[in-house]
Amino acid sequence: MGKYPVRKIGFIVGILAMLIIGFMPTPASLAAVTETPVVAQRVLAVTVLMVIFWITEAMPIPFTALLPIVLFPLMGITGAKGQNDIQLFKHYAYQTCYLLVGVGFLSGSMVKHGLHKRISLGIVSKIGKKPTTLILGFILAVAFVSMWMSNTAATVMMLPVALAIATTLGEEAQGLKKAMVLAIPYAATIGGMATVIGTTTNPTGIGLIESTIGISLNFLDWLKIGLPFTIVLLPLMWIYMVKFFKVDKMPPVDISVARQQYKDLGPMSKGEKYTAIIFLACCVLWVTRSILWGKYVPFATDETVAMLGAFLVMAIPLDYKNAEYVCDWKTGFNDVPWNAVILLGGSMVMGNAFKDAGVAAWVANMLSGLAGMNAVVICIIVGIVTALLTELTTNAVVVAAFIPVLAGVGEAIGVSPFAMMIATMLSCNFAFMLPPATPPNAIAYGTGEIEMKDLVKCGLGLKLIALVVFPIMLYGVTMGIFHIGV
Template identity: 65%
Template sequence: MGKYAIRKIGFFIGIIVFVIMLAMPTPEGLTPIAQKVLASTVLMVIFWVTEAIPIAMTSYLPLIVFPIISLTGAKGQNDIQLFSHYAYTTVYLLVGVGFLSGAMVKWNLHRRIALGIVRKVGAKPKNLILGFILAVAFVSMWMSNTTATVMMIPVALSITAALKDTDGGFKKALILSIPFAATIGGIGTVIGTTTNPTGIGLIRESIGLDITFTDWLKIGLPFVIVIIPILWIYMVKFFKVDKMKDIDVSAIDNEYHKLGPMSKGEKFTAYIFLFAIVAWMTRSQVWGKFIPFATDETIAMFAALLTIVVPVNWKEGEYLMDMKTAIKEIPWSACILLGGSMVMGNAFKDSGCAAWIAGKLGGLAGLSPLLIVIIVGVVTAIITELTTNAVVVAAFLPVLASVGTAIGVNPLAMMLACMLACNFAFMLPPATPPNAVAYGSGEIEMADLIKCGLGLKIICLIVFPVIIYGITMGVFGFGV
């Protein structure tokens, strides 16, 4: 069944299910308001998963549906808020980071960082794979995973074009390492992938836990540090790269030298980039006590302001970024998705719908908390192959928060399991844009992506509960 057929079917199924759920008698224990919220939530989830309409437009559905079904409107009747959530604080983190990452792309700073790492690893094929993995993972911690992938695929192709790789093993290993490393690297920081700000916002609203930039490093960075070496060993062994002869890496040197010396704009962007990183990492422990109302969003927007006011050529009126370019670089779809998920998540909680569902799942209370977390991870990892990561987080985190509280399992552990596992999208092109970019290069087959991705998915599913309980909540004691 084609993608467009799925969209059409999803559109009609979503509407039919929505109408049926509104018309049916209110289930016992559920209020009429909660029934409307549940129907709206199911409609949005179906539309999100099938992409019946663009994901961002689905996120705007509450603005249309809620007033029509007399659920809420501009005044926030029934304690269900609507418009305010589309301007949620984390949206401004995404906006500010959009300015900063746009400046890095404009002045080629991201490319210099990536190529600089790769060219240091030497001529051995397995080391070159490691260089690409490290470079892509690091860059994707600070900007879009898709951008990191798009940037490095042409470099990889220029290298493989000059090789006598008869069975294509090295080429496949190199091409697939890029999207996998981008996806894993994006987990490392708050700004590395859109799922992180979305999930953090929902955690803040659902269980009242404010996760700062430094806090997330205790969650995401250990996972990256553990998985990246495993990814390297896995790719080398899966494609038998360790048995190949040394190769000519002059193509990397050529690409790096084409960049020339660092331009003024590149240097200024690097300074602002480093300033933002240091500010994020030191806010809660160092300077935050002197400016108590500052947040990670404050830093992001200040960095954005700097890219607009710092001149590269004062006489010509040229600055690091202009507003037209900056506006294009902001991930607007992610901002809208975050707003829509916040509306849905809060309505789900405030209406009593989440508590009602949690009561229906009370039978899970007898299971081991570790087993429940693993089940959440496995289910999420399967679903994330069929739809985008951020959609999975937006749809399931509000439910997991209430279920965890109801059955006596740490809701944070369940929500983190979902946030991590939704990134284990390694098997199919539609699962994540980096996969689609790699597959679109024409250098790998679908079978390569599925077989290699499945093994990596299983490895990640084994590792993630160890990270959550052993390091995040064990060593750091975060969320205990």
């Protein structure tokens, strides 16, 4: 019930803010940087409305992303001539949307045949029965699965295993119970950062980066950005949680539940084998496209590979006579993150209009006073602000709202826009403190095994660790070793 007043207030405030900004006298500073100041002003008005609606959830987040379809024509934004022709519908079909569609069918096939469960239970059951290594097993299992599918699904899948093990522990092992339950959503969030398809935030941010500053990141490029960060942060998270909950001082525990569940899976089914082969083939194609075969198929993209994988799971039969295939339409269609597809489209509409109308240049001019500050310090500030905001709203919303602005800001103050954008994309995943921050947090809190103070205290420490690590990795690895964005 607590959210409803906020939603009502957000709805009213958003509408009023849009009307005031859209129809007040045009600022002279805005007229100085664009040929169509009235259009720019109304783009700003719609942007403010959408951001307020997103943050307060005045309307469902994906539905808010569809508002430009109504508001742009009514306010004379779409079709306005000037520096650029403001486009609308083509951005809702942005190419990255089809990466999400294709991966949805692959993920649906994994879930249908239980391949994801076999991978996770296999890791947990073989990692050992020491409390410290048990926590590590959960972290590795969830993080790996979350690299390739929804972090929410990875959390939902592994929490019952953790809770089943927790029931065998006595009252003296409360710290271990809490560590197991919290390690799952945290590992799902960190693991999802490693690949383009690991979280909906990554394709949203990558699409906006390409449309605003022209830097294109393929699957391998993002792997160089996200995977090193995940590899560094996961062991730090493990050490931190073991010490925070004093797990290293506990006796061995019984993990027979996980081992029995793994044993009950039996040998791999035909569907599991086919899904594993198709998925591994897609991973190889994604990683090698830019360095091996891409030059022979120049128009192929990561979306091409994803849709090829979707085609294969829909076309390869398991039982031809009974028309049973690796994946069926209902399963694949239902596993596509349609909310993320719509949000990505709306973000692209807003981001491009923000840039094309000249609003980004106007905001950048106002922030030009930051010029001369150390680039690393500015990126850290961006990271801290993003990490705080992401506790209150979804990380995809933070990316959609921030990145279009950062393009102009970076150019105005002499700091790489790419560095600030990547800082935003990484930091928006540091949502470890509150249940609303991410669905995995909410699911873990809903088990009743952890209290709010556990989530806040443990999450704050992990957030601080991540905020220390990210500028080092950004400037030392992403831009230092791999020269991405330089």
